[in-house]
Amino acid sequence: MSNTSGVITALPAPEGYIVDFENPQRRDVVETYVVVGIGMFLALLFLLQRLYVKVVIRKKFGLDDVLLLFGWVMLFSAANPDAEAALEGYVGVHGWEIPIEKFKDFTFWNSYINPIVYAIPPGACKMVILLFFLELNNNAKWFKWSVYITMFVVVGSSLSILFSSIFPCNPIPSAYDLVTDGECIDRVATFKATAAFGVITDVMIICIPVPMVLSLHISTRKKVGLLALFGIGSVTVITSVVRLYLLITILADADQTWGGIFINIWVSIEASLLVMCACLSTLRLFFHTVSPKLFSSGAGTTGKSGGVSGNGLRTIGGTGGGISAGHRSQYNRFDTSRDEPEYDMDTFNVQIKGEPRERDVERAQMKDSGGTWNDPDSSSERAIVQTTETHIYISKA
Known part of the structure; x- marks a missing residue:
């Protein structure tokens, strides 16, 4: 500690530096406000669209949504002190221009509380993505085992980081109280391990769907x-x-309050992106619902030859656009949901001459005046999609 003009500071000022406690030199304060504000706002928008899809459209609120809500709340709790730290002036300021009382706030919030709060939310957001992978109905053993192994790494690393952040010292107060003696683990190494595990698990998640x-x-x-x-x-x-x-470069410097604000900025960016990436799986269905024109280019349009382009499915005498059901089902695992329409249905007016036999009348389905089949289950999308062939029995008069 050092005494500058009667004020106790954690670090001594460099020789020749004029210390000004009233107006200390600051850095990246406005940038912190902008990044935290915009990032959390965008993350909230992505979260709201996902909740709209899951609750209103699909009417299914599952474990992945609980994890995502928990992750967003905790990430917001971690980002808010970052902005507050810049506001209060104990980050983005040189350590020799911070009174010891504010420096204690820095060691408590930035060095102790924030790592605890930030330990679990990234893992929760990554679990949301991994649970989505399991919903893809890929029965390949390598795929499922890859997802389960990644889940194990994510959960294990998150819990390890959490406990090492809660109990870094013995006694615990010595982790943030400068006047309390105790034995501590290498906390810088813990912070580096947190970021390293984040890189490893991100790469594992990205690589899983590539072979499929x-x-x-x-x-x-x-x-x-x-x-x-x-x-x-x-x-x-x-x-x-x-x-x-x-973390490697700044934590090696004694003046951590000066460079620590830059770490806070990137933590806020990473937190916002984690939430947004976890919400991408519902984005297409959301826009398909609120703005269907974005996904209607060429689908269901009729050309001069009377054929249907895109994924149009003919209800009589056609195979549905020439794409095999096997190929379509593999692609739709990624691109469609069971809650959204997959095909544009076109019904053709077909007139058959001749008198049918009585047993043929029983087999045939009648058409109503609106040009649709008068079938009690005509609105069932599953029955239509599963129909691959239509037989029409005609008897001559």
Whole structure:
């Protein structure tokens, strides 16, 4: 500790530096407000669209949604002190221009509380993505085992980091109280391990769906699109790598209050991206519902030859656009939901001449005046999609 002009500080000022406790030199304060505000707002929008899809459209609220809500609340709880720390002036300020009372706030909130709060939420958001992978109904053993192993690594690393953050010292107060003596683990190594496990689990999650996408019987363009969709998650890898680099460089410096604000900024970016990536699986159905025109380009349009383009499915005498059901089902695991319509249905007016026999009348289905089949289960999408062949019995007059 040092005494500067009667004020006790944690660090001595460099020789020749003019200390100003009233107006200390600051850095990245506005940037912190902007990043935290915009990031958490966007994360909230993504979260709301997911909840709308799961609760209103699908009417299914599951474990993954509980984990995501928990993750968002905890990440918001971790990001809010980052902005408050910049406001109160105990980050983004040199250690020799912070009175010892504010420096104690820094060691308590930034060095002790924030790592505890931030230990579990990233793992919760990653579990949401892994649970989505299990819903893809891929029966390949390698796929399921890859998901389960990644889940084990995510949960195990999160719990390890949590307990090492809660009990870093003996006694515990010596972790944040400068005047309490005690024995502590290497806390810098713990922070680095947190970022390193974040990078490892992010890479594992990104790699899981790649072999399955490459094996799909779809065009190369669609494969690239799907890989790009899953590759969006690589953004969190970048933020984790940046945070790891900052931890290695900044924590080696004694003036941690000065560089610590930059770590807080990247933690806020990573937290917001984790929530948004966990909400991507419902994004297509959300826009399909609120703005169906975005997904209606070419689907169900009729050309000059009377055929139907896109995924149009003919109800008489057709095979539904020439794409086999096997190929379609593999692709729709990624691109559609059981709650959203998959095909545009076109019904053709067909007139059959001649008098049918009585037994043929019993087999045939009558058409009403609106041009649709008068079948009690005509609205069943499953029955229509499963129909692969239509037999029409005609007897000559």
